Amino acid sequence: MITMKDIVREGHPVLREVAEAVELPPTEENKETLEEMLQFLKNSQDPETAEAYDLRSGVGLAAPQIGVKKRLIAVHFTDERDELYSMGLFNPKIISHSVEETHLEDGEGCLSVDREVTGIVPRYKRITVEGTTLDGENVTLRLRNFPAIVFQHEIDHLNGIMFYDRIPDFQDDLKRDLQ
Ligand SMILES: CC(C)(C)[C@H](NC(=O)Nc1cc(F)cc(F)c1)C(=O)N(CC(=O)NO)CC1CCCC1
Numbered sequence: 001m002i003t004m005k006d007i008v009r010e011g012h013p014v015l016r017e018v019a020e021a022v023e024l025p026p027t028e029e030n031k032e033t034l035e036e037m038l039q040f041l042k043n044s045q046d047p048e049t050a051e052a053y054d055l056r057s058g059v060g061l062a063a064p065q066i067g068v069k070k071r072l073i074a075v076h077f078t079d080e081r082d083e084l085y086s087m088g089l090f091n092p093k094i095i096s097h098s099v100e101e102t103h104l105e106d107g108e109g110c111l112s113v114d115r116e117v118t119g120i121v122p123r124y125k126r127i128t129v130e131g132t133t134l135d136g137e138n139v140t141l142r143l144r145n146f147p148a149i150v151f152q153h154e155i156d157h158l159n160g161i162m163f164y165d166r167i168p169d170f171q172d173d174l175k176r177d178l179q
């Protein structure tokens with residue numbers, strides 16, 4: 001099972017590389033990896049398991065974060081309308097997005113980042129994602145708000161992008177100006 005020791009932390013080169021697409025239908029090995037990623041998220045949100053194994057509660061995970069340079073992501077969370085998003089995706093791709101942006105009020109964190117990085121992370125408010133699920137189904141997901149933010153954060157990991165790369169520099173100036 002995946003635990004926090006398997007999660008690669010910032011500074012490890014794999015987090016700055018572009019992950020490779022996987023062949024479909026997926027190999028048994030790639031299916032197992034993606035299933036383990038999804039299970040980690042579920043475990044991390046189960047109070048007993050999370051405490052027993054000291055897991056940080058995660059809503060999304062990308063394969064490079066466990067040192068696997070492949071285009072796999074897993075998500076497990078409920079959105080503002082209490083809709084459950086729980087899935088693994090092979091080769092996820094953002095095929096279109098809104099011009100309009102959104103962001104999490106408190107900024108973002110990352111399972112691979114053991115520090116607080118303040119600042120708003122601009123994300124597209126709506127995105128359309130294509131990918132292949134664990135049971136081999138090609139899906140097209142139309143996402144908005146929190147689900148869109150999670151998928152953008154995870155797909156960024158497949159392209160070696162960390163959330164703080166997107167924090168506009170001017171925010172510091174604003175803080176300086178306000179002091
Ligand atoms: C790094 C961590 C803080 C654990 C983060 N969790 C998170 O943001 N939970 C959350 C946020 C809410 F807005 C409401 C709520 F109910 C729970 C997370 O799992 N990730 C996943 C990750 O690091 N993937 O690589 C970071 C999130 C930042 C934005 C989307 C994913």
Ligand SMILES: [Zn+2]
Binds near residue numbers: 112153157
């Ligand atoms: Zn992350």
